[in-house]
Amino acid sequence: MSTALHVTDAADPRLADYTALTDVALRRRKEPAEGLFMAEGEKVIRRALQAGYPMRSMLLTPRWADAMRDVIDASAAPVYLVDPETAERVTGYHVHRGALAAMGRTPLPAAADLLASARRLAVLEAVNDHTNVGAVFRGAAALGLDGVLLSPDCADPLYRRSVKVSMGAVFSLPYARLDHWPHSLRDVTDAGFRLLALTPDAHARDIAEVAAETRTERVALMLGAEGDGLTPRALAAADTRVRIPMSHGIDSLNVAAAAAVAFYAVTHTS
């Protein structure tokens, strides 16, 4: 059981994990290297704990101390109580949900383990926007995919924004990094997955048609970043290029929207 400690000085070194959270470049560099990530808000903190992530400390505004009483009582991690103004000075932004927790990372599963057990996977190439990564995870979890494989340059699913947008799906859906891009895509096809490349290219096949063909197969759906989309090397590694037909002169969907349509097609086509 931990004791809640009142802290009034925003420069208190015990709050160092929470400083400068708006500095995206710093967090990108610092979080994975130090094995930390931020969980924001009561629900997200509870989901992270349920998923087995160890809590290093918690920063609460006083009105959240009661709501989080059971968490405080069950944890040995220090809990710092700060008023909302101090919280804002420490983090650099308004802490809307009044509760932040510095959580320790746990080792990711190996891609080989995910490939051995999954039937439906998403593969993301260079999706470097944290909001999009979070939204893809939310859709993948909601629509029944078994996991996500990330190219080495994809944004961090445990970055604060990704966690928030995913509604905690980054904790429940297993994911792994593919170490060698695009060579590791061979591991996906060697594991028996049909690798579908999602592209708005008019020459690609309609996703509905291909989804009907792949009902009994293991399928991996590969998506690219805003801007350029999938690289030629990733497209070349795929078994089949598939597209979601577009209307009204719109050339493409946002990657998370395209992902949700494709996930639905391969999980709900009978």
Ligand SMILES: C[S@@+](CC[C@H](N)C(=O)[O-])C[C@H]1O[C@@H](n2cnc3c(N)ncnc32)[C@H](O)[C@@H]1O
């Ligand atoms: C904004 S799009 C990138 C657009 C880029 N100009 C291209 O040609 O791929 C981001 C990702 O969403 C997916 N996507 C978007 N619209 C799609 C569509 N109509 N059909 C299939 N995939 C689509 C693709 O995986 C794409 O790499």
